[in-house]
Amino acid sequence: MIRLENVTKVYDGNSVAVRDVSLDIQKGDFVFLVGPSGSGKSTLIRMILREEEATRGQIWVAGKEITAMPRRHVPRLRRTIGTVFQDFKLLPNKTVFENVAFALEVLGQPRQVVRQQTSQVLELVGLAGKEQRYPAQLSGGEQQRVSVARAFVNRPPILLADEPTGNLDPATSVGIMRLLDRINRTGTTILMATHDHAIVDAMRRRVVALDQGRVAQDVIGGRYEDTMVHDTVPAAGAAQAVAEEQPVREPQEGDFALPDMPPSDDGDAEAQHPLDVPASVDGDPFGKDDA
Amino acid sequence: MIRLGYVLRDAFVSMRRNVLVVTGAMIAVFISLFLAFLAVVGNEVVRINTLLWQEGEQVIVFLYDSDEGISVQDHTVLLGEVQGWPEVEAARYVDQAEAYQEFLVLFEDSPSILEVADQSDVPASIRIKLSDLDAYRDVEIRLDGNPAVRRVVTPGEVIERLSSVTNALNVTAIVLVGVLGLAAVVLISNTIRLAIYARRDEVAVMRLVGASNWFIRIPFLTEGVLEGLVGAGLGVGTVVLLFNFVAGNVEVGIITLAVDNVFFVRWGSAFLLFGAFAGLLGSSLGLRRFLKT
Numbered sequence: 001m002i003r004l005e006n007v008t009k010v011y012d013g014n015s016v017a018v019r020d021v022s023l024d025i026q027k028g029d030f031v032f033l034v035g036p037s038g039s040g041k042s043t044l045i046r047m048i049l050r051e052e053e054a055t056r057g058q059i060w061v062a063g064k065e066i067t068a069m070p071r072r073h074v075p076r077l078r079r080t081i082g083t084v085f086q087d088f089k090l091l092p093n094k095t096v097f098e099n100v101a102f103a104l105e106v107l108g109q110p111r112q113v114v115r116q117q118t119s120q121v122l123e124l125v126g127l128a129g130k131e132q133r134y135p136a137q138l139s140g141g142e143q144q145r146v147s148v149a150r151a152f153v154n155r156p157p158i159l160l161a162d163e164p165t166g167n168l169d170p171a172t173s174v175g176i177m178r179l180l181d182r183i184n185r186t187g188t189t190i191l192m193a194t195h196d197h198a199i200v201d202a203m204r205r206r207v208v209a210l211d212q213g214r215v216a217q218d219v220i221g222g223r224y225e226d227t228m229v230h231d232t233v234p235a236a237g238a239a240q241a242v243a244e245e246q247p248v249r250e251p252q253e254g255d256f257a258l259p260d261m262p263p264s265d266d267g268d269a270e271a272q273h274p275l276d277v278p279a280s281v282d283g284d285p286f287g288k289d290d291a
Numbered sequence: 292m293i294r295l296g297y298v299l300r301d302a303f304v305s306m307r308r309n310v311l312v313v314t315g316a317m318i319a320v321f322i323s324l325f326l327a328f329l330a331v332v333g334n335e336v337v338r339i340n341t342l343l344w345q346e347g348e349q350v351i352v353f354l355y356d357s358d359e360g361i362s363v364q365d366h367t368v369l370l371g372e373v374q375g376w377p378e379v380e381a382a383r384y385v386d387q388a389e390a391y392q393e394f395l396v397l398f399e400d401s402p403s404i405l406e407v408a409d410q411s412d413v414p415a416s417i418r419i420k421l422s423d424l425d426a427y428r429d430v431e432i433r434l435d436g437n438p439a440v441r442r443v444v445t446p447g448e449v450i451e452r453l454s455s456v457t458n459a460l461n462v463t464a465i466v467l468v469g470v471l472g473l474a475a476v477v478l479i480s481n482t483i484r485l486a487i488y489a490r491r492d493e494v495a496v497m498r499l500v501g502a503s504n505w506f507i508r509i510p511f512l513t514e515g516v517l518e519g520l521v522g523a524g525l526g527v528g529t530v531v532l533l534f535n536f537v538a539g540n541v542e543v544g545i546i547t548l549a550v551d552n553v554f555f556v557r558w559g560s561a562f563l564l565f566g567a568f569a570g571l572l573g574s575s576l577g578l579r580r581f582l583k584t
Contacts, residue, residue, distance in 0.1 A: 078501030
């Protein structure tokens, strides 16, 4: 679904952000991208979105090579990728509903479709009943749910998340991770850059560690610490302690090993909304996955 | 598929947000197109009058009548004299009776004037068609001091004055339209930049979710076009109002202000188009630097 071949990104001629990275992410994968600040995680994500152009190498997204893609095709590329960021990027003067609907409106979808899909995805993320609130009236976790809803409302085959839990407390983060896991189980490929040890350790998914722009480790079912060859400082606090309690075991189909966290403000709402996402992702304009 | 309502609503919200700069841009469009349209209308008035003048009788010599001790005999003598001058192609005599008929037609809408005047109040005249248009001055000089001549009226002088005013207006209009037009385009491009800045978060999200470049651009272009259109509309409207006011209220004497409505419609639309184009140009300039994907 996403394939990088010998990708290098050099800023301003001398600052190397990504060095000769090759990576192959299959359809339906859930991949963590970890590494210290400045290791190139965000640059990698921005290159997949074509917000940055790779200096060398090639990138395939949903079967298309994107480094040589003409600019006018970039919007179409981005419709196949949902994006979630640490700072949510919600529009403060729009309601929850409008924020999510906006993503469909600007694609020129008819009003009927916009209304229906927006309601559907808001239910999925557990925000039914809060459609008319403004972002400022929501908790951080709820805002991130809106952001996930917006990223997913268009049912893209790929979801990129750049530190989606970076601004959230551990309990709320668990809620967001459950949501991403649920979305992943609909067949959506997820690539998530994160610093959150507890989450990486609990999820037991594929972990790609970047260090100074290189792939330092690529472990299936890995833990954060396994991958951190340079990061010797142990993570402090409860998250670490909780993570250590989890026994190490092989990941299983449908496995979801997030630790039991104290109930969060939005953790309960989720339970009321069963998974109602179709297993097949419709409307993939790029057709078959080449990975 | 872009919904028109969505685009227009966006443009209006955005214009209200930067109301001062938007007003400035519209005023610049308004003033430049007002002057340009005024010049165009002025030129048309001169053209119509010159044409009429060339085709008709260019000099009217009003004569004293029997009340002032001048006989029809004297009129006939003068007519013969005038017909002999080399500058005169043709001359005819209009007696008081014929002049009164003209007067009746001319003032048929003003019964109060018709009531107080009778045939003896309307002077006889000699109407002259010149062989050479510029010779009206020579004819005036020849007639000067003739005891039978009450007054010599020729539109030549008025047309010349009007023509010089129009020429000055043309030059001013060209310079001002150039300078102000440029200012208008720059101002519009500035309002668009402000609009983009005000909505940078929205634009960022639009790009993120894959809105097409045109979808992002069109609301801004629409805003620029609207600004240009409103400015042009004000300019054209003001000229039309002003013209109708002058034609209705000011004594313009021998000059005709009978400008065709078709003329106003045709040129008015051309100016509206021009305003819209200036707006499009301005907003394209404003967009150019900021919306590179």
